[in-house]
Amino acid sequence: xxxxxxxxxxxxxxxxxxxxxxxxxxxxxxxxxxxxxxxxxxxxxxxxxxxxxxxxxxxxxxxxxxxxxxxxxxxxxxxxxxxxxxxxxxxxxxxxxxxxxxxxxxxxxxxxxxxxxxxxxxxxxxxxxxxxxxxxxxxxxxxxxxxxxxxxxxxxxxxxxxxxxxxxxxxxxxxxxxxxxxxxxxxxxxxxxxxxxxxxxxxxxxxxxxxxxxxxxxxxxxxxxxxxxxxxxxxxxxxxxxxxxxxxxxxxxxxxxxxxxxxxxxxxxxxxxxxxxxxxxxxxxxxxxxxx
Numbered sequence: 001x002x003x004x005x006x007x008x009x010x011x012x013x014x015x016x017x018x019x020x021x022x023x024x025x026x027x028x029x030x031x032x033x034x035x036x037x038x039x040x041x042x043x044x045x046x047x048x049x050x051x052x053x054x055x056x057x058x059x060x061x062x063x064x065x066x067x068x069x070x071x072x073x074x075x076x077x078x079x080x081x082x083x084x085x086x087x088x089x090x091x092x093x094x095x096x097x098x099x100x101x102x103x104x105x106x107x108x109x110x111x112x113x114x115x116x117x118x119x120x121x122x123x124x125x126x127x128x129x130x131x132x133x134x135x136x137x138x139x140x141x142x143x144x145x146x147x148x149x150x151x152x153x154x155x156x157x158x159x160x161x162x163x164x165x166x167x168x169x170x171x172x173x174x175x176x177x178x179x180x181x182x183x184x185x186x187x188x189x190x191x192x193x194x195x196x197x198x199x200x201x202x203x204x205x206x207x208x209x210x211x212x213x214x215x216x217x218x219x220x221x222x223x224x225x226x227x228x229x230x231x232x233x234x235x236x237x238x239x240x241x242x243x244x245x246x247x248x249x250x251x252x253x254x255x256x257x258x259x260x261x262x263x264x265x266x267x268x269x270x271x272x273x274x275x276x277x278x279x280x281x282x283x284x285x286x287x288x289x290x291x292x
Contacts, residue, residue, distance in 0.1 A: 001064070001123065001146055007056040015039060015050050018058060023152035023271065028062075037062045064123040065147060071100060073118055074111035081279050086149040086272050087142065088113060088127075091281045094138040094258050098129055113143055130157070131164060131266065134229070139166070139263025140281050152271045157226070163267040166221040167210070167283060168231055169260035169290055170240040171251050175217055181205040181234040185227040193247050194233045203227045205234040211291065216243060216254065218291060220264075232259060243290060255290040262287055 005022055012018045016029055019039075024032075032039060033048045040059040041050060052058065082089040090109070092098070097108040105111075113127040128150035130142040142162075144150040156162035186200030194200075204224035211218040217240070221231055232248050235241055241250035245259040267278045283291075 001148075002059060002061045003148060004057060004059045007052045007054055007058060009054050011052070013052045015041075015046065015048055015052060015058070018052055019060065023148055023155060024060065025151050028147065028151060032060065032062070062147065065126040067114070067118070067125040071114055072106040072111050073115045074107045075115050075119075076107050076112040078109075078112050078116060081140065081281070082277070086145055087270070087277075088116075088145055089266065089279050090141050090143065092133055092138060092141045092263075094136050094284065094286070097135045098132050098141065109141065117145070128153070130154075130162075131263065133263055134259070134261075136258035137261045137263065138281075138284050138287075140164075140266045140279055141263070142266060149272075156268055156271075160224075161268060163265075164223065164263065165265035166223070166231060167262050167264045167287075168219050168221055168235065169243045169256075169287060170217050170219060170235045171243055171254070172215065172240050173212055173217055175207075175209055175219070175240060178208045179206075180224075181207070181238060183234060183237055185230060185233055187228075194227065194229045196233065196237045201225070201227060203230050203234065205230055213291065216290065231261060256286055258286075260287050260290065 007018065012021065019029060038061050039046050039048055041056050079091040081091055092109060097104045099110050100108050110127050110129065114125060117125050124146040128144035130144055130153040133139065133141055144153050182204050183196045184198060184200035185194050185203040186197035188195045202225060206222045206224060207219040209217055210220050223230055232242055232245055236248035241248045243250055243254050243260040244252060244256040246252055262283055265280050270277050
């Protein structure tokens with residue numbers, strides 16, 4: 001796969017620093033320099049030790065990402081919201097595991113995406129999951145289709161320019177119209193889940209109440225950090241666990257038997273096209289039903 005950029009007067013003038021601004025990480029740069037692809041300026045291949053001039057055309061060639069034989073191919077269905085040469089955006093149903101693991105190695109989201117890439121005859125056959133969801137959380141998942149897209153997406157995550165929103169149905173009423181839950185989260189040393197702990201990592205969850213019912217509340221959620229189970233453990237910590245969330249003691253008798261959590265929106269500026277991309281996913285039927 002080949003990529004090309006034109007040097008402007010605002011860009012760094014050493015090749016390594018220039019490419020770093022384009023998403024070529026130190027590790028990727030080293031891989032290319034040692035034979036895993038090549039650099040070129042204009043029509044000439046270079047070894048990396050070169051200074052650039054305004055107007056130079058810099059090219060990078062990356063070798064294909066070969067199929068991992070340990071990752072099975074699945075022809076299971078995908079609900080695709082958007083696809084181009086760099087990104088795949090899917091609407092994941094609740095119950096579908098995202099990455100292969102001991103309990104499921106053959107029909108996860110990764111296996112299904114790999115199946116699609118094989119079917120398309122893609123040269124890169126390693127799906128890179130960017131916005132991972134728990135098995136029983138539904139909604140939008142972003143997948144990078146090659147290593148440069150993966151690198152750029154991780155930069156967006158670090159810079160907080162990849163914006164995600166969620167909707168959740170939490171138990172009870174009486175929540176403020178808008179608030180920020182700011183409590184550190186740590187792994188539970190005695191169980192599978194997470195706990196609030198002074199020794200944990202900082203975690204901030206912002207929410208806005210969207211709808212109030214007698215014994216439940218629909219909230220719109222923005223994560224300012226990305227801790228495991230953050231939404232679930234934060235709302236449980238303030239006495240409003242998600243409906244159907246057995247792990248965090250949410251009510252299991254109110255019409256849903258999985259955590260009522262949905263990744264509803266994703267926005268980012270595409271670094272390849274420099275245009276804004278925005279995706280939305282409506283609440284699935286099982287969550288909508290508990291709001292009637």
